[in-house]
Amino acid sequence: MLKDITLGQYFPVDSVLHRMDPRFKIIFTMLFIIMLFAGNSIWTLVLGAVFVLMAQLLSKIPLKMSWKSIKPILPILVFTAVLNLEFISSGDVLWEWSFIKITEGGLQTSVFMICRIILLIVGSSLLTYTTSPILLTDAIEALMSPLRKIKFPVHEMAMMMSIALRFIPTLLEETDKIMSAQKARGAALDSGKLTQRVKALIPILIPLFVSAFRRAEELATAMECRCYRGGEGRTRLRQLRAEKRDYIGLFVCLVFLAASIVLNVLHKV
Amino acid sequence: MHFMDEMITATHLTFRYPAEEEADEQYENPRILKDVSLSIERGSFTAVLGHNGSGKSTFAKHINAILLPEEGTVLVDGMDTREEENLFSIRQKAGMVFQNPDNQIVATIVEEDVAFAPENLGVPPEEIRRRVDESLKAVGMYEYRNHAPTQLSGGQKQRIAIAGVIAMQPDCIVLDEPTAMLDPQGRQEVLETIHRLNREQGITIVLITHYMEEAAQADRVVVIDDGRVVLDDTPEKVFSQVDRMKELGLDVPQVTELAWELRKAGYPISPEIITENDCLSALESLLEKESIT
16 A cells, blocks of 8 residues: 555646756756745736646646646645735735734735645646656755765765665565554554554554665665765766757746846836 | 696685774674685686675675675786775676666666766767677667566566676676565576677676575586585586585585486496486486386
């Protein structure tokens, strides 16, 4: 049952966005986030929406998937909306009841905030939908490589991330086995009060940890046997290569960013 | 030169795990290997037998310098494992495959995992690609190159681990009970693969095992008991000493035992029978003789 959990959010179809250089896709996402948060007018949101829609169409990711990524943050959206409605008071009062007062300014801000968060989530989840976790790790390693100059362990971090990804399914399988074994000995895992259920997790977590440490040690030996000695002098099978489409993408992103800055300035005047 | 024919040479190898820091200074861990002298010829297929705790895995770990001898020396292709600067050349020359395939696969994609060792060695990308493809073909897993290791069976995963070692272009592969966690079919796949590598590419194989049938297929069987080499000969010669093997707590292949029992009962049958085919033809000629008399 635990096996059904999919790893990451990667949605494998063949599209332009899927084939793009993952380093560029990370940069696009960052530029997009800057664009959303630097803008303070409704027009930047419209611009953002156009951008997301364009990317969505290029990625061939069904809209249903985007809804799936918004669903978990619905409580946050509601919370933001309520907070903004309640605490921002400017403009005409629209509705009032005891201490609750909804003003026009408050309504505007909360709609604005919700739209911004939705765009943020939909836009940035396109990155994880179109890029496999390994490519993402590779790209993060490549983008962070300048940090090596200040002795930041970039390679080690990327290696840790990819090993974590590699072991998630293995450890899930193991958890499944341990749960079955403990159930066979009469452990009641899905009944009882919350405190009892939490306590019932201990006999699962302890063997899981012990085995994870054992695995880690064996893996370390196996890696040493295959001449692993850190990132120095290491080459890669897969080379990240920027192509024409990546530069076109970058150009489009910069145009959007510039447009939103211009709109911002105009709006202020 | 006689020296060049030896892939691995252990002389008076003695080992014990160092005592833990907080332990009593007087206390010393027991010796696991006691004066082991053994040389393994280039291109040979050697099986190392022994029951649990005999020291056979500890011996294996000396071959690629995971463990270093307390006394004595281990030479791999003439290089001393205790010399720091030899470390990576030795590990590249003598690859190692472990028991649990899950704990030695590093990457989430088969071909990425096979590429791991050449990447570490700083091989250029085009050359890595060539080696990965060749290694995957050598173990018959080429069509699985884009799969996730978790989707594969135990035998397939173990073949990926072997491919990952072959990609270093080693002269020798040490396999530490590679089939212990596999089902019969997986065992068969792995054994066929290592025999083929030995035959076709001349890779020296050291197979640590406790399956007698696997050892019977080797050129040479070394039996380790309580940290010493107690028997070292062809499988026929080793297994024909049925009494001695039982004394050591080891079995012999079923057919050997059958021949041994028949001999005890007074039938003229060779004691050096280790395969089913040998046994079959021996029984056939025995029956013919019986029917004549």
